[in-house]
Amino acid sequence: HRKEKECQRPEEGLKNDLIIRAARGQQTERAPCWIMRQAGRYLPEFRKVREQHDFFTCCRDAELASEITIQPIRRYSGLLDAAIIFSDILVVPQAMGLEVEMLPSKGPHFPAPLVEPKDVERLRKKVDVEKELGYVFDAIRLTRKKLDGEVPLIGFCGAPWTLMAYMVEGGGSKGFEKAKTWLFKYPEESKELLQRIADICTDFLVGQVKAGAQLLQVFDSWAGELSPSDFRTFSLPYLRSIASSVRDALSTRSIPCPPLIVFAKGALGHSLPEVVKAGYDVVGLDWTVEPSVARRVVELSSCGGTAYKSASAENEAGHKVALQGNLDPAVLYAGNEAIEREVEKMIRAKKGGFGGGGGYICNLGHGITPGVDPEAVKVYLKAVHRVSREVSGA
Numbered sequence: 001h002r003k004e005k006e007c008q009r010p011e012e013g014l015k016n017d018l019i020i021r022a023a024r025g026q027q028t029e030r031a032p033c034w035i036m037r038q039a040g041r042y043l044p045e046f047r048k049v050r051e052q053h054d055f056f057t058c059c060r061d062a063e064l065a066s067e068i069t070i071q072p073i074r075r076y077s078g079l080l081d082a083a084i085i086f087s088d089i090l091v092v093p094q095a096m097g098l099e100v101e102m103l104p105s106k107g108p109h110f111p112a113p114l115v116e117p118k119d120v121e122r123l124r125k126k127v128d129v130e131k132e133l134g135y136v137f138d139a140i141r142l143t144r145k146k147l148d149g150e151v152p153l154i155g156f157c158g159a160p161w162t163l164m165a166y167m168v169e170g171g172g173s174k175g176f177e178k179a180k181t182w183l184f185k186y187p188e189e190s191k192e193l194l195q196r197i198a199d200i201c202t203d204f205l206v207g208q209v210k211a212g213a214q215l216l217q218v219f220d221s222w223a224g225e226l227s228p229s230d231f232r233t234f235s236l237p238y239l240r241s242i243a244s245s246v247r248d249a250l251s252t253r254s255i256p257c258p259p260l261i262v263f264a265k266g267a268l269g270h271s272l273p274e275v276v277k278a279g280y281d282v283v284g285l286d287w288t289v290e291p292s293v294a295r296r297v298v299e300l301s302s303c304g305g306t307a308y309k310s311a312s313a314e315n316e317a318g319h320k321v322a323l324q325g326n327l328d329p330a331v332l333y334a335g336n337e338a339i340e341r342e343v344e345k346m347i348r349a350k351k352g353g354f355g356g357g358g359g360y361i362c363n364l365g366h367g368i369t370p371g372v373d374p375e376a377v378k379v380y381l382k383a384v385h386r387v388s389r390e391v392s393g394a
């Protein structure tokens with residue numbers, strides 16, 4: 001019975017498969033929409049759960065994680081086209097053997113970060129993702145059951161460079177001096193660590209698909225801290241490695257590969273053509289990229305459909321890479337008029353927006369921030385539905 005379930009295509013049994021179709025480059029009657037960090041601190045119902053439970057307890061308890069995942073779906077009923085599993089990118093460093101705490105109002109903190117290459121010896125030699133991260137798979141299974149096909153569920157992980165940055169810095173950072181020192185002083189050891197993280201991310205994402213994740217996103221939140229050349233040396237190869245290894249691993253097990261999304265924040269001004277060819281179905285954009293320009297880059301990069309072939313059986317011919325993004329999250333503070341205006345600019349082709357050509361998933365250009373009024377989010381989502389229906393001619 002379990003085996004059968006594992007072989008399902010991601011869209012099977014879905015009442016709303018807009019995002020899956022858009023991720024495959026197809027035309028949709030309107031742009032599907034979700035919000036990075038939609039299950040989180042701007043929601044009073046999330047803060048209420050957090051008053052009672054520690055952050056990583058919420059991640060580790062399937063009942064709590066699934067409840068928090070569904071909170072925005074419930075509040076914005078009919079307006080969000082995907083859920084994202086409640087967890088954090090830092091569960092991977094934890095699985096590798098590093099302790100991570102979530103400090104109130106300060107964010108993540110590693111009591112014993114990696115200071116020098118010899119500290120890598122403190123990490124687990126081999127990470128059994130079922131054992132260390134099985135709680136994420138449990139949360140995904142339970143959430144799928146509760147969602148009952150209403151919208152698809154997105155799984156995710158952090159990108160190797162972003163995770164390495166946290167593991168070396170010991171938490172958030174402004175200048176990333178410690179992590180960059182590793183890249184410049186110990187390039188070979190850095191590459192070894194990055195590949196080790198990439199391999200665990202691969203196993204983790206494959207496990208999430210087996211548990212029921214219907215799309216996957218890789219978050220390279222600190223890609224933009226690197227120079228173009230360092231991005232291509234220390235980030236891009238590992239993003240590629242994850243995409244191709246996930247496709248290979250699923251294909252050997254005859255499991256259809258769900259759409260893969262890559263979000264390399266801040267790196268697309270210099271490396272959009274390279275990221276478009278990194279093996280993902282969807283490229284997430286931050287707000288520093290002009291939508292119409294990104295559309296043109298995809299057209300050129302995918303010329304003749306040879307740039308990219310999906311490994312999933314139903315899509316052998318390859319499809320054009322889809323785009324996701326990219327409203328500046330700060331717009332959500334600026335009132336209804338500004339929200340409507342900026343949504344128009346993002347979506348209408350004649351205003352430089354993504355237009356109605358399909359292959360487009362609407363999102364913010366980075367995560368929603370804690371101070372946003374949940375009512376402003378409703379105004380934003382309704383504007384997206386209205387404008388994108390108009391441009392799609394539906």
Ligand code: 1CP
Binds near residue numbers: 037040085088219
């Ligand atoms: O006290 C709290 O409740 C902590 C707030 C919080 C939340 C709600 C953190 C700490 N993480 C999360 C959840 C989370 N993190 C999700 C859940 C699903 C969703 O709603 O999207 C996801 C996808 C993440 C991913 C994540 N964590 C990223 C990548 C996305 C991005 O915004 O760039 C990063 C960089 C993190 C690290 C992290 N975890 C938490 C914080 C405050 C941070 C950022 C710290 C920093 O600024 O460096």
